[in-house]
Amino acid sequence: MNLSFFGSRTITIYMARTFLVRSLAVLAALVLVLMALDLLGESGDILAHPGNGDAQLWTYVSLRTPQIVARFLPFAVLLGTLITLATLNQNSEIIAMKAASVSAHQILAPLIIASIGVAAISFAFNDRIVTRASATLAAWQAADYGPIPADRGVVVNVWVRDGDDLVHADAVTGRGSATVLRGVTVYDRTGGLLKSIVTAVAAHQQGRGWVLDRASRFDVASGLVRPAPGYRIAQGVTPDRFTLADVQPDQRSFLDLRAAIAELHAAGRPTGPLESGLWHKISGPLSAILMPLLAGVAAFGLARSGRLFLRAVIGMALGFTYFVADNFALAMGNLGAYPPWLAAWAPFLLFLLIGEAVLVRTEE
Structure with a gap:
């Protein structure tokens, strides 16, 4: 019995590389399509301001693209995982790995480790780039796409x-x-x-x-x-x-938002919704770690049984159900119905247990 964390060095590198390449390809396709559609909707308002032209359209693209990347990165990881695992299953590569005594957890381990790296990069990207782009874009839209105010803490x-x-x-x-x-x-x-x-x-x-x-x-x-x-x-x-x-939590970095919450708390003002947003800055990027586990159902089962598509649909349904639950919990936290920590972490922990239970019961 193979009790190591990874199946082998070759399998680990192959699985992680395939997963990352396909996830990035899906993300690039999503960003390209969604940015084009968003620009079509906003270009009229941008060009309506006197003096605006192509340069302002590209400025809008540069500010809006980080927001789209941050929002749809977990979706891209989910779809990238499904494509990777379904392809491996269809080509009987999963069967070959299991025949070599590689367990289901060892097959998914390289994807989960790679997802941890994606989550860390996502947190840094959101904290350093997305927050600044969101604040600048909000100020620009407040000025009806006029001159962008300089960001000097104003x-x-x-x-x-x-x-x-x-x-x-x-x-x-x-x-x-x-x-x-x-x-x-x-x-x-x-x-x-x-x-x-x-x-x-x-x-x-x-x-x-x-x-x-x-x-x-x-x-x-x-x-x-x-x-x-x-x-x-x-x-x-x-x-x-x-x-x-x-x-606005989405316009402030983690440390800036924590300082603002401390100032509001000292002034005796409610901070529940902001605390939910603060914790979600961590739990949101970590959702990438869940995607290989939730989509893992697509990796197993015989492809020739005709149920590979059904398994892929189940994996996609689990992933999208997580996003619905996450948005619902965050909305309840903003309304004060849920405590901040529950609003940010309950969906993550719940679907971590669901994904692990499905994997253990069906494959282990």
Whole structure:
């Protein structure tokens, strides 16, 4: 009985290389098709802005492609695994391996090890590239595909509610007492009725409130605009209400998101959905490790029995069911129905057990 982790060095290298090549080929095909379809839908809005042309279309492609890669990499690994194992089974290579006393786990071991490498690269890619591309693309879309704002830690398009009043800032820079609001608009409301609109070039914190610079006030009742020097707003509103008003997990790296969660927690604000997103930054890339196990059912059974296609369909169904469960759990975590750790890790652990149970019961 062969009790080693791998069947042999030759089988390990052959299986891992075949799996990686086919997964990358599937990923490239998916990205090419989906990027073309996405660009067809967005090109009209991009070119509608004066001065935009081919360069802006390529800029959009460069920002959108990392998002597509991050989202569909697990799908590509699933399909790459199914193609690899179904082909090996059809060519009787799996039968030859089992005849040489190579167990089902040893056949899948090279794919799982290769998937661990894919998961590590995926985490680094998401953390360093996808988050920056997502933040830049969101800022560009907020500007209706105008000039892309420079990424210098500036939070754009921030809304904060202060009682009945609404405060909007085009951009927020700095942290703590050094926070500065740029392009401020205050909608002064009483009982849900708009009384006045105050605009200012900037605002800075003074005491417990905020003082507007070069402010003017439009009175709705009279229709007159008057200067409003020294106008104060948002009494008791802390700077973190502006700097952390729109924390998007997909636009922040793991460490930045963890720091933002700590600041929000210190300010007494709910952080459950953000914690789900934080843990999902780890569990999401690790889903690549599950794909060989879930698709392993396609590797075994006699191809001439006519059930190879059915086994491939079962493997695909298991993989896609995992993605449905993962998205459902993450949505429940965002709603607060699931604890953050459960929303991020429950689908992964559940389908790890399901895949192992199916493999052991059918092949071992």
